[in-house]
Amino acid sequence: MKYHFASIIVLLTTLVSCSGKKAGEVENHWPYAGITYEIFIQSFYDSDGDGIGDFNGVTKKLDHVKELGANAIWFMPIMPSPSYHKYDVTDYKAVHPDYGTMEDFKNLIKEAHKKDIKIVIDLIINHTSSEHPWFLESKSSRENPYRDYYVWAQKDTIADFINKKTITLDSDNIRQWHDPGFGEDFYYGFFYGGMPDLNFDNPKVREEIYEIGRFWLEEVGVDGFRLDAAKHIFPDDRPEDNHAFWKEFRQKMQAIKSDVYLVGEVYDRKEVVAPYLPGLPALFNFDFHYTLIEAYQKEDGMLLAKKQKEVLDFYLDITKDFIDATFSSNHDQQRLLNSLDQNPRKMKQAINILMTMPGAPYLYYGEEIGMLGLKPDEHIREPFLWDIKANDKGRASWIDPVHSIDDMVTPLAIQKSMSTSYFNHYKEIIKLRNSNRALALGNLELYEGELAQPLMAYFRSHKDQAVFVAHNLSDVEQSLEIPEEYQKVLYTFGSADLQDQKVKLPAYSTIVIERQ
Structure with a gap:
């Protein structure tokens, strides 16, 4: 098997070798292969009873993020804004009063760091509010x-x-x-009249932006930024200027914080996305999300595996140092369970796929309890269900939910005691990934044998550790034969089984087998 993704693996190997961890122990692979949890604070946990989630609510629920197995939190916008979503900023050096004070936020960062959780905030610099x-x-x-x-x-x-x-x-x-x-x-204003675009041809604007970055990294203490609308800093017919700006931005931010984390939103096909990598070392992999859904719709298992390998190989031609920020859903797409026909087996298998593929996965809050949501955007950002409504003192109420209600979604408190719940399933597969370096850090090689169309099969290898992974994306049992050196079953879902090197995969099942 060829060793793609090689340079990143060398870096990760160095980091891991210094950690003192033994094989099989849970490890933190952030940022190159760690797990980031996306939170819309407004809907997360309301600590003061005003109906709106807040910083102190997140601080109170940091143990949930830790228990899930995530290594970092990405916060959707937290700065003052006239809109509920806060993507139109009116003050770049303050926090929205609905969420609390700057001291509350600094305390949140401090408590998160104590738990080895990094903090990444949305930085919206393509445009401001028309009220700025x-x-x-x-x-x-x-x-x-x-x-x-x-x-x-x-x-x-x-x-x-x-x-x-x-x-x-x-x-x-x-x-x-x-x-x-x-x-x-x-x-x-590319997006709408309430969001006028800044003029980045003006050196004064660029200096303002660099100072804003310095403020949040140095004075507040965040670990990095998610850069919204990164493709639109300059008009679409000036892509080279966009690439050059982000290189300069990265240099400026690294001069302030050498290990700053930057992840960009470049919503396009890989050929457009890849040239941004030298400036934005982490980029969201939109191909992963859409191809995952398409693979289920077509019952074409290798569609996603082939696409992912194609993307990774393409990126390697641009730079050897990149972070592939994979995701199965986020705040702009309908909830994953809705995309998968509200089929619990598909939902659980989809997270298996995300966690056994290369990359640095992002999880959208609420997916771990099977929250539902369809457009408009407000209703894919509904309040998290911590407990049954009568007992849920922290449930936000800024919006009347339509999809994620008690009759449709089982709250976290109940799911914790259910062995087959979404939450416990997420915990299990994330723990497997975080304790298996081949799954977290390994390269991707596709299974080359004969496969039925609904099967997805691939190998992940890192140093002397290798695993074979297979998923059946249909409701009909499938089977395949695997190399004889793969014998130790590490994980099964949906009654998948290995007998005499023949893998049996019932409907929507997964198996992970380690090389002996």
């Missing part, structure tokens, strides 16, 4: 010093573009130029 003081100044006059903080054009120069409909993978906005009410000068 910079924009209020900018639109006040053409002579204002903040005018060039944003992108302005006279109406007659952009007449052909004002009503142009542009629909992209990450926006269904039908126009990008907006009238602030004067009728002459229009400003650019």
Whole structure:
């Protein structure tokens, strides 16, 4: 078998060898292969009874993140904003008062670090809120010093573009130029008029952004940033300028914190995503999410395995130092269980696939208890169910949930006592991954033997450790033969079985076998 992903493996091997851990013990492989838990604070845990989740609520529930097996938390936006989602910032050096105080947040970071949990925050620098003081100044006059903080054009120069409909993978906005009410000068806002884009051709804007990064890393103490809308810093017809900016951003942030973690949202196919890697060493793998769902829809097991290998090999041609941020769902997609026809076996198998593939997996809050959610976005971000409603003092109530309600989703407190619950399933497969270096750190090699179409099969190997993994993505039993050196069954789901080197895989089952 060939050893792809090699440079990352060398780095990880060095880190692991210094840890003093023995084979089979649970290890923390973050950032290169660790697990990050995404939280929308507004819906997580309400500590003060105002209906809105808050920093102190997260602090109270850090043990949940730890018990699950995650190594880091990514917080959706926490800065002041007029919107519930907070992706339109009005103050880059403050926290939203609904969530608590800056001291509350610093305490959260301190307590998380005590538990060896890293903290990553959303940093939204492509645009601000139209209520940000910079924009209020900018639109006040053409002579204002903040005018060039944003992108302005006279109406007659952009007449052909004002009503142009542009629909992209990450926006269904039908126009990008907006009238602030004067009728002459229009400003650019890729997502919508309430989010005017910053002008990164202006050196002053770039310096403002670098200072904001310094503030959060140095004065507040976060471990890194998730960079929203990273593809749109400059217009889509200037990709080289985007790549150059992120290289500069990375250099500036590393000068402040040498081990800063940067993960970018570049919502596109791999050919567009890969050139961002030198500036954003971690990038979300949207192909993984969509191909996972497609594989179930088509009952084509190797579709995802082949796609993942293709992506990893493609990235290696760009740089040897990258983090593949895989995910099965997030705050922009419908809940995973909804995508999988609300089939519990598919749901549990999907997390098996995520945790046995290469990468640094992201988990969206609530997936571990099988929360439900469909668009609009508010309803894929509904409150976490900690206990039955009568006992759930920390359940947020800022929105009336439609999908994740007690009649449809079993709360965590009950799931903890159920051996077959989603929560205990997540814990089990995450623990396996965190205690098996081949699964966490290993390269990916595809099974080359004869396979029925619904089967997904591959090898993961790291140094002298190797495992074989197989999943049946159909409701009909399948079988396959494997090499004789793979005999030690490490994990089964759905009554999968190994007899005389023949693997039997009932409907939606998984097996992991170690090489002897």
